[in-house]
Amino acid sequence: MKKREINIGILGLGTVGQGVLKVLQENREFIEQKIYPKKIILKKIADKDKSKVLPDKGLYKIFTDSAEQVINDPEIDIIVETIGGFEPARSLIAQALKSGKHVVTANKEVIAQAGYEILSLAQKNKVHFLFESSVASGIPIIGVLSHSLTSYKPREIIGILNGTTNYILTRMSEDGSDYEEALKEAQEKGYAEADPSKDIDGFDTFNKIFILSAIAFRAKINLDNIYYEGIRNISKLDIEYARELGYTIKLLALAKNKGEELDIRVHPALIPQRHTLANVGGAYNGILVRGDGFGDLIFSGPGAGALPAGGMIVSDIIEIIRNFDSYNNNYNYFEVKKVKDFKETHSSYYLRIRVKDRPGVLAEIAGSFAQKEVSFLSVIQKGEAGEVVDIVFLTHLAKEGNVQEALKKVACLDCVVKICNAIRVVDI
Ligand SMILES: NC(=O)c1ccc[n+]([C@@H]2O[C@H](COP(=O)([O-])OP(=O)(O)OC[C@H]3O[C@@H](n4cnc5c(N)ncnc54)[C@H](OP(=O)(O)O)[C@@H]3O)[C@@H](O)[C@H]2O)c1
Missing domain, CATH: 3.40.50.720 (NAD(P)-binding Rossmann-like Domain)
Structure with a gap:
C-alpha cells in the first residue's frame, strides 16, 4: 500500500x-x-x-x-x-x-x-x-530554469541576487547615505548580519550565480574560476555621477553562455536607469533570463526572509x-564547461580619476589608455577648478586585462592623484 x-x-x-x-x-x-x-x-x-x-x-x-x-x-x-x-x-x-x-x-x-x-x-x-x-x-527561479525553460536554451542571466547589498545601494542612492550609514541601517533592520562580509564582498552572490549557471546551462563548472567583487568601494559620489549619466549602480551577477565557454562574474555595475532591474530596490532581488524563443524574462521579489x-x-x-x-x-x-578567463572578458568602464588641475592632463591619461587599446566615449570634469579635480571617463568596450594594466600605468602618472573608482558598465 x-x-x-x-x-x-x-x-x-x-x-x-x-x-x-x-x-x-x-x-x-x-x-x-x-x-x-x-x-x-x-x-x-x-x-x-x-x-x-x-x-x-x-x-x-x-x-x-x-x-x-x-x-x-x-x-x-x-x-x-x-x-x-x-x-x-x-x-x-x-x-x-x-x-x-x-x-x-x-x-x-x-x-x-x-x-x-x-x-x-x-x-x-x-x-x-x-x-x-x-x-x-521568494522567486521560484530554480523551478523556472529546471522545469519551465526546458525547450529553449537560456543564453544569459543577469541578476541582483543579494538583498543586503541591494538595500545598501538603494539607501545610498535614494537618501544620499554613505556606505557605512547604509550598512548600519541594514543591520538595524535585520537585512544584514553582524558580520556582513559574505554579502558585502560578493561571496553570497557568487554562490548563487554559480547555482543558476549550472542549472540554466546544464553545465559542470569549476567554481574557483568565477570572479567576484563586492560593493565596499562604492561611494555616494559614484552613485551621484552615475545617476547624472543615466545609470544606477547595482551589485550584478552575470552569466553568459558563449558556446564552449561561459562568462560568469559578479561585480558592481552601472546599469541604465530606465531598465526594470535598475528599479529593483531595497532588499528585493531581480533576475533577467534571456534566451532564444522567449526573449527577456524578468522576475523580482523578496530575496530573503x-x-x-x-x-x-x-x-x-x-x-x-x-x-x-x-x-x-x-x-x-x-x-563540463570552461569559465572564460576574467582578464579576457570585455566591459565598458566608468572611471573616476582625481588629477592635478593643470593643462595637458587629459592627453597624458588618454595616451596611457590608448597604449592598451582603451578609448573613451565621454569625459566630464567634476567639481570646481582648484588644486585637484575629479574626472569621470566612460570607456568603450575594452578587454578587462588591458583596462587593469592601463589603470596601473595611469596611477603612476605624475598628474594623477588617485584612481578613485573603476566600475564596469553593463548595457543590459
Ligand atoms: N535568512 C534568510 O532569509 C535565508 C533565505 C534563503 C536562504 N537562507 C539559507 O537558509 C539557511 C539557514 O539560514 P537562517 O537565516 O535560518 O540561519 P539561522 O537563523 O542562523 O538558523 C540556523 C539555525 O540552525 C542552528 N544550528 C546550527 N548548527 C546546528 C546543528 N549542528 N544542529 C542543529 N541546529 C544547528 C542554529 O543554532 P545557533 O543559533 O545556536 O547556532 C540556528 O538556530 C542558510 O543556508 C541560509 O543561507 C536564508
Missing part, C-alpha cells in the same frame, strides 16, 4: 526553519489539497540551542538538540536542512541521502561547493534533493510528495 503519512524532520530552527513551521501551520489545508490523499507529519525538529523557545507547546515533545537523532529516525522520509554554512550541513545532507531520505535545503554554500557530488549521491540512492530557496528565496524562504522549502516538500512513489531525476545532464 502506498504511504499516506509523509514524515518530515527539520534540522536548524533559525529564521528559515521557523518560517517552514509557520507555513506548514498556516497553510495546511491549501498544502494538503495539492498532495491529497497524502499528509505531512512533522516528526522531529533539531536545533543546537537546547533552550530554543518554540512557537507551539506541542512542538517540545518532538524537539531535540541532536541533528543525528533526526537523521537516524527510520520513520522520517524528508529532511529539511536549514542549519546553514558548509559543515556540518554538507555531511548531514549526505548522511540523510545515503540512508534513503529525500532532502530539501536552503543552503547555497553547500550546493555551490558540493552540489554535483550531492546530486549524484541523491541519484544513486534514488531520492530527491531540492533547493529552490537557496537562490533569491522567513516566509519567502520557508514557503519555497514547503513547495519543494510538496514537489517531493507529489513524486513520492515514482522517482525521476531532474538533474540528469551536466556538460
Whole structure:
C-alpha cells in the first residue's frame, strides 16, 4: 500500500526553519489539497540551542538538540536542512541521502561547493534533493530554469541576487547615505548580519550565480574560476555621477553562455536607469533570463526572509510528495564547461580619476589608455577648478586585462592623484 503519512524532520530552527513551521501551520489545508490523499507529519525538529523557545507547546515533545537523532529516525522520509554554512550541513545532507531520505535545503554554500557530488549521491540512492530557496528565496527561479525553460536554451542571466547589498545601494542612492550609514541601517533592520562580509564582498552572490549557471546551462563548472567583487568601494559620489549619466549602480551577477565557454562574474555595475532591474530596490532581488524563443524574462521579489524562504522549502516538500512513489531525476545532464578567463572578458568602464588641475592632463591619461587599446566615449570634469579635480571617463568596450594594466600605468602618472573608482558598465 502506498504511504499516506509523509514524515518530515527539520534540522536548524533559525529564521528559515521557523518560517517552514509557520507555513506548514498556516497553510495546511491549501498544502494538503495539492498532495491529497497524502499528509505531512512533522516528526522531529533539531536545533543546537537546547533552550530554543518554540512557537507551539506541542512542538517540545518532538524537539531535540541532536541533528543525528533526526537523521537516524527510520520513520522520517524528508529532511529539511536549514542549519546553514558548509559543515556540518554538507555531511548531514549526505548522511540523510545515503540512508534513503529525500532532502530539501536552503543552503547555497553547500550546493555551490558540493552540489554535483550531492546530486549524484541523491541519484544513486534514488531520492530527491531540492533547493529552490537557496537562490533569491521568494522567486521560484530554480523551478523556472529546471522545469519551465526546458525547450529553449537560456543564453544569459543577469541578476541582483543579494538583498543586503541591494538595500545598501538603494539607501545610498535614494537618501544620499554613505556606505557605512547604509550598512548600519541594514543591520538595524535585520537585512544584514553582524558580520556582513559574505554579502558585502560578493561571496553570497557568487554562490548563487554559480547555482543558476549550472542549472540554466546544464553545465559542470569549476567554481574557483568565477570572479567576484563586492560593493565596499562604492561611494555616494559614484552613485551621484552615475545617476547624472543615466545609470544606477547595482551589485550584478552575470552569466553568459558563449558556446564552449561561459562568462560568469559578479561585480558592481552601472546599469541604465530606465531598465526594470535598475528599479529593483531595497532588499528585493531581480533576475533577467534571456534566451532564444522567449526573449527577456524578468522576475523580482523578496530575496530573503522567513516566509519567502520557508514557503519555497514547503513547495519543494510538496514537489517531493507529489513524486513520492515514482522517482525521476531532474538533474540528469551536466556538460563540463570552461569559465572564460576574467582578464579576457570585455566591459565598458566608468572611471573616476582625481588629477592635478593643470593643462595637458587629459592627453597624458588618454595616451596611457590608448597604449592598451582603451578609448573613451565621454569625459566630464567634476567639481570646481582648484588644486585637484575629479574626472569621470566612460570607456568603450575594452578587454578587462588591458583596462587593469592601463589603470596601473595611469596611477603612476605624475598628474594623477588617485584612481578613485573603476566600475564596469553593463548595457543590459
Ligand atoms: N535568512 C534568510 O532569509 C535565508 C533565505 C534563503 C536562504 N537562507 C539559507 O537558509 C539557511 C539557514 O539560514 P537562517 O537565516 O535560518 O540561519 P539561522 O537563523 O542562523 O538558523 C540556523 C539555525 O540552525 C542552528 N544550528 C546550527 N548548527 C546546528 C546543528 N549542528 N544542529 C542543529 N541546529 C544547528 C542554529 O543554532 P545557533 O543559533 O545556536 O547556532 C540556528 O538556530 C542558510 O543556508 C541560509 O543561507 C536564508
